[in-house]
Amino acid sequence: MDLADLAGRTALVTGAGDVGAFIANALARHGAGAVAVVDLDRERAEAVAAEVEAEGALGLAIEADLTDPTSPQEILRRVESSGRSIDILVNNAGIPPDYFSGERALLPFLETRPEDWQPLLRLNLEAILHLTHALVGPMVERHWGRVISIVSDSARTGDRNMAVYAASKGGTSAFMRSLASEVGRSGVTVNCVSLGTIWRSPEEPSEEDLRRAARDYPLGRYGTREDVASMVTFLASDAAAWITGQVYGVNGGYTYGL
Numbered sequence: 249m250d251l252a253d254l255a256g257r258t259a260l261v262t263g264a265g266d267v268g269a270f271i272a273n274a275l276a277r278h279g280a281g282a283v284a285v286v287d288l289d290r291e292r293a294e295a296v297a298a299e300v301e302a303e304g305a306l307g308l309a310i311e312a313d314l315t316d317p318t319s320p321q322e323i324l325r326r327v328e329s330s331g332r333s334i335d336i337l338v339n340n341a342g343i344p345p346d347y348f349s350g351e352r353a354l355l356p357f358l359e360t361r362p363e364d365w366q367p368l369l370r371l372n373l374e375a376i377l378h379l380t381h382a383l384v385g386p387m388v389e390r391h392w393g394r395v396i397s398i399v400s401d402s403a404r405t406g407d408r409n410m411a412v413y414a415a416s417k418g419g420t421s422a423f424m425r426s427l428a429s430e431v432g433r434s435g436v437t438v439n440c441v442s443l444g445t446i447w448r449s450p451e452e453p454s455e456e457d458l459r460r461a462a463r464d465y466p467l468g469r470y471g472t473r474e475d476v477a478s479m480v481t482f483l484a485s486d487a488a489a490w491i492t493g494q495v496y497g498v499n500g501g502y503t504y505g506l
């Protein structure tokens with residue numbers, strides 16, 4: 249028996265990058281009937297939708313800029329035109345902490361400029377508000393739904409040089425907690441998965457990377473995309489029906505919350 253059987257439900261995953269692709273595939277493998285994949289990059293969304301189809305579910309590739317507040321209505325229209333309603337929303341798309349003006353750099357807050365903050369806040373927080381606002385109403389009406397957002401342990405630790413990123417993820421966690429308390433009576437659960445560093449490079453970790461992982465993580469290694477997908481699949485399933493308003497660390501023990 250599959251503990252996390254998704255029983256033909258329809259899921260929508262934002263971001264078809266490293267982590268999002270694994271989440272979409274895992275949901276399909278565990279019995280989702282359809283998985284819509286939303287990304288700014290059409291080819292990436294199409295590639296992941298094709299993988300979903302190979303797992304036996306309907307795969308829908310949707311090209312959209314989630315920072316455009318009108319995008320949720322178009323996303324909803326695309327899914328509904330396939331005759332389905334979204335049961336499971338995974339807010340995964342996010343800009344990493346080292347994004348500043350298109351450059352990649354981890355900067356102390358005082359070295360950032362206000363105009364650098366907007367992309368992070370718009371995708372990692374505001375876009376989640378817009379999409380969730382559009383998609384949760386129908387879940388409430390149907391008395392079943394799952395909202396899962398991917399956040400980061402940087403919002404719990406106060407890691408240096410990630411202040412604005414941490415603010416965006418902390419804001420999402422607080423939003424999710426409040427939403428959980430509003431929609432719980434309707435059978436909609438709302439949870440976050442908080443990640444430590446997920447190893448995504450096709451190359452093996454260097455000696456220095458391995459030393460850092462051994463020092464920072466009680467489990468002695470960085471996370472994998474499978475580690476994330478497993479938790480999301482569980483939270484999306486009926487097995488997690490009495491779990492809401494929580495932030496689960498998928499972090500090798502990096503942080504701890506009572």
Ligand SMILES: NC(=O)c1ccc[n+]([C@@H]2O[C@H](COP(=O)([O-])OP(=O)(O)OC[C@H]3O[C@@H](n4cnc5c(N)ncnc54)[C@H](O)[C@@H]3O)[C@@H](O)[C@H]2O)c1
Binds near residue numbers: 292312400447
């Ligand atoms: N990878 C890690 O170590 C790590 C650690 C902590 C948290 N996270 C979080 O996990 C999530 C997934 O991270 P990832 O490593 O897979 O990221 P990624 O960069 O590989 O993928 C992000 C995807 O989002 C898409 N995207 C970017 N802007 C968009 C927009 N405006 N509209 C639609 N799509 C857009 C990108 O095209 C990309 O495919 C993010 O929320 C990230 O903050 C990741």
